[in-house]
Amino acid sequence: MTRIGIVAEQPGENRVAATPLTVEKIRGLGYDVVVEAGAGGHAALPDDAYRDVGAAVVDTAEAWAADIVLKVNAPTPAEIERLADGATVIALLSPALRPELLEALATRGITALAMDAVPRISRAQSMDVLSSMANISGYRAVVEAANEFGRFFTGQVTAAGKVPPAKVLVAGAGVAGLAAIGAASSLGAVVRATDPRPEVADQVRSIGGTYLPVDVEVEESKDGYAKATSEAYDRRAAEIYSEQAADVDIVITTALIPGRPAPRLITAADVATMKPGSVIVDMAAGQGGNVEGSVAGERVVTAGGVVILGYTDLAGRLPTQASQLYGTNLLNLLKLVTPEKDGQLTLDFDDVVQRAVTVVRDGEITWPPPPVPVSAASTARPDAAPAAPAKERRTLSTGAKSALIAVGIAALFAVCAFAPAPLPQHFLVLTLSIVVGFYVIGNVAHALHTPLMSVTNAISGIIVVGAMVQITVPFLLTQVLAAAAVLLASINVFGGFAVTRRMLAMFTKGDAR
Numbered sequence: 001m002t003r004i005g006i007v008a009e010q011p012g013e014n015r016v017a018a019t020p021l022t023v024e025k026i027r028g029l030g031y032d033v034v035v036e037a038g039a040g041g042h043a044a045l046p047d048d049a050y051r052d053v054g055a056a057v058v059d060t061a062e063a064w065a066a067d068i069v070l071k072v073n074a075p076t077p078a079e080i081e082r083l084a085d086g087a088t089v090i091a092l093l094s095p096a097l098r099p100e101l102l103e104a105l106a107t108r109g110i111t112a113l114a115m116d117a118v119p120r121i122s123r124a125q126s127m128d129v130l131s132s133m134a135n136i137s138g139y140r141a142v143v144e145a146a147n148e149f150g151r152f153f154t155g156q157v158t159a160a161g162k163v164p165p166a167k168v169l170v171a172g173a174g175v176a177g178l179a180a181i182g183a184a185s186s187l188g189a190v191v192r193a194t195d196p197r198p199e200v201a202d203q204v205r206s207i208g209g210t211y212l213p214v215d216v217e218v219e220e221s222k223d224g225y226a227k228a229t230s231e232a233y234d235r236r237a238a239e240i241y242s243e244q245a246a247d248v249d250i251v252i253t254t255a256l257i258p259g260r261p262a263p264r265l266i267t268a269a270d271v272a273t274m275k276p277g278s279v280i281v282d283m284a285a286g287q288g289g290n291v292e293g294s295v296a297g298e299r300v301v302t303a304g305g306v307v308i309l310g311y312t313d314l315a316g317r318l319p320t321q322a323s324q325l326y327g328t329n330l331l332n333l334l335k336l337v338t339p340e341k342d343g344q345l346t347l348d349f350d351d352v353v354q355r356a357v358t359v360v361r362d363g364e365i366t367w368p369p370p371p372v373p374v375s376a377a378s379t380a381r382p383d384a385a386p387a388a389p390a391k392e393r394r395t396l397s398t399g400a401k402s403a404l405i406a407v408g409i410a411a412l413f414a415v416c417a418f419a420p421a422p423l424p425q426h427f428l429v430l431t432l433s434i435v436v437g438f439y440v441i442g443n444v445a446h447a448l449h450t451p452l453m454s455v456t457n458a459i460s461g462i463i464v465v466g467a468m469v470q471i472t473v474p475f476l477l478t479q480v481l482a483a484a485a486v487l488l489a490s491i492n493v494f495g496g497f498a499v500t501r502r503m504l505a506m507f508t509k510g511d512a513r
């Protein structure tokens with residue numbers, strides 16, 4: 001049986017590659033799992049929790065001797081020496097930036113899978129560690145900024161005076177940027193955002209931010225990431241950053257271009273115009289930084305009193321949550337490479353995901369993989385049948401409606417002409433109700449159907465009253481139909497109120513009634 005080892009990270013890294021919950025599911029794939037003693041300690045995951053799900057807690061040497069080693073960060077040279085010959089290591093390897101690491105792994109005949117090389121395609125989203133960690137990092141960036149900032153984020157009016165809301169600028173509206181925008185907005189700040197991709201404007205607005213457009217054409221993204229921008233764009237963007245730096249209280253930068261140093265967005269001159277007590281969180285500090293003066297892993301205070309945070313471990317500052325998400329991403333990758341659930345890792349290079357993440361295979365460097373173009377815009381498949389013209393579809397729909405209307409008119413005419421009174425009058429009311437109801441409900445969005453129908457309980461109430469009147473009629477069929485009407489209408493009334501109550505509870509905080 002193939003053995004998977006969960007090893008402890010280097011000091012300063014609080015995450016662990018697998019939690020007890022994911023270890024249990026990994027064992028369900030047929031693997032034997034061993035965990036280095038204390039590996040999950042910093043993430044509040046004790047050794048006993050791993051034992052409870054069937055994993056063995058072992059010493060460092062035994063964990064590193066496993067057939068497959070799972071890590072968060074890339075192994076150090078000393079850790080590479082601990083790997084067994086022909087072993088597989090899965091971690092965040094940064095293959096585009098660390099060719100020397102790939103050489104070291106290849107020299108040992110290792111197979112290496114890079115979790116940060118997962119392509120951004122729909123079916124690989126469940127393995128996208130970069131998005132998972134960026135989401136946590138964006139949220140934590142706001143928490144760190146709030147900790148340093150000397151005021152409320154939200155505006156308040158108190159007996160002691162008015163407190164204006166904090167103004168936050170988020171540079172980059174990717175996963176991390178959107179998480180930061182949402183967190184800052186939920187705290188009550190006025191949030192503005194920039195991004196070279198104009199298509200993200202709606203996403204920014206949907207979570208409470210204001211999108212600041214740079215009115216210069218940019219190259220369309222083909223892989224889900226931002227591209228290097230033009231000189232014209234950079235000039236206009238620099239002007240916006242300078243204007244905003246002098247106005248906002250907090251700046252959070254998230255701009256990264258895969259395989260390249262982080263672009264410089266905020267200059268020292270921009271920082272100098274910021275008010276004393278302002279805060280900058282440079283989330284790209286580890287790749288060179290978006291902010292002039294930021295230092296990777298450090299807190300810097302400028303002469304003007306501006307705090308610049310270059311923390312590179314933002315996700316690790318929420319270790320339990322980050323470990324769970326990372327472990328889930330890794331579990332989904334293991335499911336992909338263990339199709340038979342027999343505890344045998346099988347790489348299929350015809351699969352674009354497996355090909356992309358495999359950076360070294362049996363001692364041979366396989367990075368970079370063939371490109372996997374992706375675009376946010378939908379493209380028609382060449383072999384797909386062309387869609388019917390809009391006019392033709394409307395004609396068919398109109399024809400069907402015309403036929404139904406003709407049948408309804410004919411039935412109404414027949415009833416009115418030959419049925420005894422008062423049936424024609426009742427049938428006319430029924431027909432008009434159906435027509436009106438069809439057009440009213442048909443023009444309401446599906447998401448609003450439930451609240452709409454719950455509000456129409458008054459109509460069902462009228463049915464209940466009318467049926468109760470008819471139930472006294474000395475005719476058995478009338479009594480049976482009236483009783484059925486009372487029962488069904490009552491179910492609709494009480495069911496509607498129950499649905500409405502549940503929907504309102506979704507928007508109720510705490511124990512508020």
